[in-house]
Amino acid sequence: MTNAEATADFESKKAEPKSVSLTWDLDSLFPGGAGGASFSAFRRELKSMIEQADTQLNKLPKTLNGDSAATWEEFVLLVQGIAARLEQGGAFAGCLISASVSDALAGQAHGEINDLRGLFLKSMTGFEALTADASDAEWNSFVERPALKPVAFPLNEMRKEAQIKMSPELEALTEELAVNGYHAWDHLYTKMAGELTVQWEENGETSEISLGQLATKFNNADREIRAKAFAKLTEAWKSRESLAAMALNNQAGFRLTLYERRGWKSPTDEPLRMNRMTRATVDAMWSAVNECKPKLAQYLDAKKKLLGIDGFRWYDESAPIGSSSAEFSWDEAWDFVIKNVGDFSPDMKTFCEMARDKRWVEGEDRPDKAGGGFCTSFPLNKESRIFMTFGNTYGDLSTLAHELGHAYHSHVLKDRDFFATQYPMNLAETASTFNELLIIDAALKQSSDKQEKLMLLDQKMQSALTFFCNIQTRFIFDETFYAARAKGALTSQELGELMTNAQRKAYGDLLADDGLHPLFWAAKLHFFFTDVPFYNFPYTFGFLFATGVYAHAQKQGSSFAQSYSAMLADTGSMMAEEVAQKHLGVDLTKVDFWRSAVNGALEGLDEFVELAKG
Numbered sequence: 001m002t003n004a005e006a007t008a009d010f011e012s013k014k015a016e017p018k019s020v021s022l023t024w025d026l027d028s029l030f031p032g033g034a035g036g037a038s039f040s041a042f043r044r045e046l047k048s049m050i051e052q053a054d055t056q057l058n059k060l061p062k063t064l065n066g067d068s069a070a071t072w073e074e075f076v077l078l079v080q081g082i083a084a085r086l087e088q089g090g091a092f093a094g095c096l097i098s099a100s101v102s103d104a105l106a107g108q109a110h111g112e113i114n115d116l117r118g119l120f121l122k123s124m125t126g127f128e129a130l131t132a133d134a135s136d137a138e139w140n141s142f143v144e145r146p147a148l149k150p151v152a153f154p155l156n157e158m159r160k161e162a163q164i165k166m167s168p169e170l171e172a173l174t175e176e177l178a179v180n181g182y183h184a185w186d187h188l189y190t191k192m193a194g195e196l197t198v199q200w201e202e203n204g205e206t207s208e209i210s211l212g213q214l215a216t217k218f219n220n221a222d223r224e225i226r227a228k229a230f231a232k233l234t235e236a237w238k239s240r241e242s243l244a245a246m247a248l249n250n251q252a253g254f255r256l257t258l259y260e261r262r263g264w265k266s267p268t269d270e271p272l273r274m275n276r277m278t279r280a281t282v283d284a285m286w287s288a289v290n291e292c293k294p295k296l297a298q299y300l301d302a303k304k305k306l307l308g309i310d311g312f313r314w315y316d317e318s319a320p321i322g323s324s325s326a327e328f329s330w331d332e333a334w335d336f337v338i339k340n341v342g343d344f345s346p347d348m349k350t351f352c353e354m355a356r357d358k359r360w361v362e363g364e365d366r367p368d369k370a371g372g373g374f375c376t377s378f379p380l381n382k383e384s385r386i387f388m389t390f391g392n393t394y395g396d397l398s399t400l401a402h403e404l405g406h407a408y409h410s411h412v413l414k415d416r417d418f419f420a421t422q423y424p425m426n427l428a429e430t431a432s433t434f435n436e437l438l439i440i441d442a443a444l445k446q447s448s449d450k451q452e453k454l455m456l457l458d459q460k461m462q463s464a465l466t467f468f469c470n471i472q473t474r475f476i477f478d479e480t481f482y483a484a485r486a487k488g489a490l491t492s493q494e495l496g497e498l499m500t501n502a503q504r505k506a507y508g509d510l511l512a513d514d515g516l517h518p519l520f521w522a523a524k525l526h527f528f529f530t531d532v533p534f535y536n537f538p539y540t541f542g543f544l545f546a547t548g549v550y551a552h553a554q555k556q557g558s559s560f561a562q563s564y565s566a567m568l569a570d571t572g573s574m575m576a577e578e579v580a581q582k583h584l585g586v587d588l589t590k591v592d593f594w595r596s597a598v599n600g601a602l603e604g605l606d607e608f609v610e611l612a613k614g
């Protein structure tokens with residue numbers, strides 16, 4: 001080796017970037033973990049702030065007017081600070097637990113923060129009742145005060161909600177009774193589902209497996225295995241259907257009685273308000289979805305051909321198509337994501353580089369870690385952390401992009417006041433899905449392998465099938481079930497009929513007659529959630545809103561990047577319809593936007609059909 005070569009070699013080594021850390025940095029948030037002095041002091045301070053809020057509330061003048069407005073404002077700013085700290089503390093304990101499930105101190109801290117949240121919510125209920133009684137004129141000038149104006153939207157929302165509830169005493173009693181009389185049905189169901197097992201025979205061996213383990217069999221390429229898994233699932237739920245029916249009937253009965261007492265007309269009113277959207281929007285969305293079902297049939301016909309089957313059954317939905325041998329190192333995954341989000345938005349590129357360099361992401365594959373992936377934010381530090389386990393596949397790369405989307409969403413909100421950073425569930429997946437779309441399109445462009453293309457396109461179409469048909473089934477079921485339940489409890493037989501009717505409506509002839517899933521109402525835990533009513537349809541909204549924004553971005557090119565981040569920044573302080581009108585110039589209550597969103601979601605369908613022919 002000549003000197004020059006040696007120098008060149010040395011230079012190239014020097015220029016080679018350090019590899020990206022696989023573990024995250026939590027110490028810069030609170031050094032020393034759950035037992036560290038810093039996090040302990042933080043919890044003590046939080047507790048004393050909550051006590052202070054309770055004292056302040058007791059002394060707060062009951063009537064809002066020119067004299068009391070300043071004291072009221074002080075109270076609002078105090079509780080906003082507490083809410084931000086509760087999020088910060090919960091996020092930190094949550095990160096510690098996920099990174100090491102055996103961290104008992106973190107578990108304890110998490111419980112402590114939950115208890116503090118309970119205490120805090122009690123104080124808030126008292127304040128909400130006071131706002132309900134304030135005169136409109138006084139209230140309107142109150143939320144115009146400079147310190148409150150940025151959070152006027154969530155404050156108005158809180159007051160309106162308090163105004164349509166029963167008296168504070170009755171609401172407090174209801175909340176207390178709900179612990180054992182409402183949420184308990186959900187807990188009972190969850191426990192029952194968790195304890196259900198089936199006997200599974202494979203390769204000559206029989207073992208007892210949980211329903212969670214059984215669910216993975218639906219991704220199996222062998223149809224016999226999927227069919228057997230479905231038979232086992234049906235058999236398991238058949239043995240518990242009367243108990244599941246009891247849980248579902250009773251919790252729905254509780255909710256309907258409460259709505260009646262509050263004078264709330266429709267069971268969809270509450271979920272619509274929670275998602276800051278109107279019924280007209282939901283209807284427009286579903287009609288665009290319904291229009292595309294013949295197009296979806298072309299996808300399923302092609303998929304049936306590839307799978308070598310005649311009728312498409314429920315258990316064929318996740319059947320894998322194509323394959324990819326592509327592997328990505330952690331560094332390559334980061335480079336791929338940064339390059340492709342960067343092509344759309346330089347700001348997103350800078351942000352992702354910062355998240356990488358500051359070690360905001362945990363990706364190591366090691367024991368004692370929790371499963372799954374998430375992104376959580378630390379409002380006091382204006383930072384986020386992402387948790388996942390990286391396994392070198394395309395799916396993992398997509399997860400990284402997805403979670404970085406969430407982190408970017410928090411990033412553009414970081415300078416807003418805390419109450420204005422709380423976006424609803426239906427807008428929560430905008431930035432994450434947007435990133436996934438950027439990444440899958442880039443992967444498709446780059447790929448020359450037919451099997452890999454088929455796999456990627458099938459993933460895209462499978463999402464559409466899930467959001468358009470599977471989730472729509474749940475919405476139709478929820479609506480028809482609540483209408484029927486208002487007249488009386490339903491038998492498991494009747495619930496099964498409602499479910500198959502919902503499936504026929506949502507899927508049309510996409511599913512074979514013998515391919516329905518009558519016990520889906522019992523097998524899907526989402527129907528039993530008591531914290532969030534009608535849990536499912538906001539997901540279709542979120543998915544289509546993101547594909548619609550993505551279609552818009554493709555038309556506008558990178559000039560849209562700035563409007564995109566401005567749009568995300570407004571997600572915590574207006575109605576979904578207003579966000580879309582202001583930043584995209586579209587009316588969500590009309591079908592046009594949803595049509596373009598549906599078309600965006602189905603982009604690649606024709607190519608899939610073509611590839612399936614060859």
Ligand SMILES: [Zn+2]
Pocket residue numbers: 402406429432
């Ligand atoms: Zn997400």
